[in-house]
Amino acid sequence: MDVNKTNQAARPDSTADEQIEQSLYARQEKIYPREVHGLFARLRALGVLSLLGIFYGVPWLRWGGHQAILFDLPARKFHIFGLTLWPQDFIYLAFLLIIAGLTLFFVTALAGRIWCGYACPQTVWTEAFLWIERKVEGDRMKQRKLDAQPWNARKIRVKATKHALWILFSLWTGFTFVGYFTPIIELGQRLIVVNLGPWETFWIIFYGFATYGNAGWMREQVCKYMCPYARFQSAMFDRDTLIISYDQARGEPRGSRKRSADHHGLGLGDCIDCTMCVQVCPTGIDIRDGLQYECIACSACIDACDDVMDKMGYDRGLVRYTTETAMHGGKRHIIRPRIIVYALFLLTIMSIFAWSIAHRVVLELNVIRDRNSLYRETSDGLIENVYTLKVLNKDDAEHSYSLGVSGIPGLALKSDLKEIRVEPGGVLEVPVRLHADESELQSRSSQVVFTLVANDDQTLSVTENARFIGP
Amino acid sequence: MSGEEKEIPKLQKCIAVLWPSFLTAGAATGLFFSAFDPYDLFPFGEDTGLSRLGIYTIGFFLFWALTAVSGIGTLYFAITNCLRYNTSRRQD
Incomplete structure (x- = not known):
């Protein structure tokens, strides 16, 4: 396999290697790929169109009164259909990235670089840009002729048209990209009245410029020089x-x-x-x-x-x-140890992910013991411990909660707060004091359990352990 | 010494530094701002006049600058060490 060409090219002490190096680092000659028809060209067109359709269409989908898929960075919450994720749920995104990576490994081991040819954004947008180029400049021969001829009114007109179309398409791409991170309908309304925020404008132009540069100018050079996957794919082959x-x-x-x-x-x-x-x-x-x-x-x-x-x-x-x-005339083996190992890894991770999403409780409770004093004796002769509870509501709706505590007989819970009511995505700090009779304490440090239950939904509950320190 | 350094065009070097650092800066920005709300970064309540999106953006470019500096270091040491290695081999 000849995938290590560039590594060899770094060793300049043999003539053959020097030639490789020069051809690699020589000024790129523009590639004019000839248009092709056939089964795989149709498959690729299908892949490109559906992926572009998904990219440009998905931000416009609605779900339960909000954008179906919205990584709302300004509001610090992610909407994925009915699911709302908060920054505390970052672990799920990490899971998703691991699953995506493993899927790529699995698919590569099974079917080679099918990702590169049909689904990689670099391929997809390059195809779209090539299509625009062909529509404006004509086929391969016409493009070559146009590039070779001196500048004249027609050449300027054709080139200007192509770049104008590319730039428009790129800006639309940038707009859609930003629409994944900030509500797209409002973004569109503000675009129409030319009232975009400075940062939104910046990202639309930045992403648009990246699209224009990568798909219009860089093209295959991204795959050759910038793509890490192209370099390590041989490890999966x-x-x-x-x-x-x-x-x-x-x-x-x-x-x-x-x-x-x-x-x-x-x-x-x-x-x-x-x-x-x-x-x-x-x-x-x-x-x-x-x-x-x-x-x-x-x-x-x-x-x-x-x-x-x-x-x-x-x-x-x-x-x-x-x-x-x-x-070489051998028998094909689809099921191989490598495939089984990747598949097992993938299945395990996906099951854990699905299980944890399904069993996700949209409520979090943290108990922090007062660090300044171990315990205090009250005027009634009881032992007092002080805690700060942090209640995080990860649901889309506001809830009020009831707090309970157990672990020591006769344990009393005191708080100055009348009601524990938390807005969606909000964190509430609840200072509480626990009172216990010294005679009931078995040891210097006993375990107590805080339980928090939503008043409107008994299934929405969490428990958290803490230590109660006595004399 | 012909200087292999000269054979690597500036553009190649720029891409070699800016592209991987772009990716790591993106990851770092995601990690950092999922742990810290931009509004909590200023505990004394200084009014920066920036939206969250603005602070994310500035954060991203700061990370990018930082990772790019490390990339420049790697590139510099890789090239200079490679030159020294080749020179000593030629003298042998």
Whole structure:
């Protein structure tokens, strides 16, 4: 596997390596990927359209009177349909990130870089930008001609149109992005009357600029130079991972021939060396050189080659989805230890996540003992301990709660606060005093249990342990 | 010494420093502000006149600056050590 090319390029003491280094760090030649039609192109278009649809559509969905998915940063709460998460629930987001990461590992081990070719935002937005470019500038040949010709009125007009469309699309992307973090309908209303806040404006432009730069200008260079996944994916690969590969045994020796010629008689393989697979490649590589880390597995070369094979009357699949094992005539193994291990990890983490979300109590109680004094004797001869309780209401509705305490016979709870009422997302500090008879204390330090129950919902309750110190 | 340093274009170096630090700054911002409410960062109630979104933004760029400085350090040591290593190997 040739995924370590860049690492080798860092060693400048051999001629071959120097050449690699120079080609890597040379000024990039612009790649004009040829438009491609076929099964995988349709699949990719489907993937791109549905993912873009989800991205641009989801912020407009409503759920129970608020935006369905809203990571409301200004208000410090996340709405995910019926679920409201507070900063204290950060652990769930960490869980989600771990699940996303493990899913990527699992999918990569099973099906290779399918993420890169069909679902990565870099691919998705590059496809959209390429589509706009084709609509404005025409196909690959026309784009090349336009770039080569000197500046004239038409060239300026065409280029200006393309960039204007790109920038509009980027700004809309930036607007949608900010709409995930601040209510999008109000954001839209304020946009119409040109009354956006400075920070919102900044982020719309910043994200828009990033989109324009990444999808319009950087494109495959992001995958080649900036993507960490491209560098470590080989660690998840094995001989049974789905890859896109050129069938060397069948294709070589390559060469042009007449359609009617008996190429086997001429000593030629099935590859007619038409370079269509190179022309359609968005990263500008030649798949016939073997597996390369630049390959984003978009399968454009499969479509292009199948098309040529059909025209020549040869079998399809000279470039195809296959595995290293299958390519060398071995049996395919889908279930392998690596797959089982990833799947088990994923299932475990997902089950824990689902269980903890389902059993999440939207109430939190913290008990902090007064650190200044261990205990105090009251005028009635009772032992007093002082605590500060912190009540956090993680529900969407306001609740009032009843506080109880147990653990020592005859334990009395005193508080100056009449009612424990907490607004949604609010934290209330409740100073309380506990009184106990010295004769009831078994030891210097006894355990007491605070119980907090919502008055309108008995299932909404939490308990918290604390120590009661006596003489 | 031909200076391999010169063979790495400025843009490559910029990306190598700014991009990973951008990612870590994003993670750091998320972690930091999930633990601390921007309004609680000023315990004596100074009125900064900034919204939460504003403080998040400034926080993010401060983190980015910090992580980028560490990235510059890494790049500097990687290049200079690599140069010294290659020079000593050539002299052998």
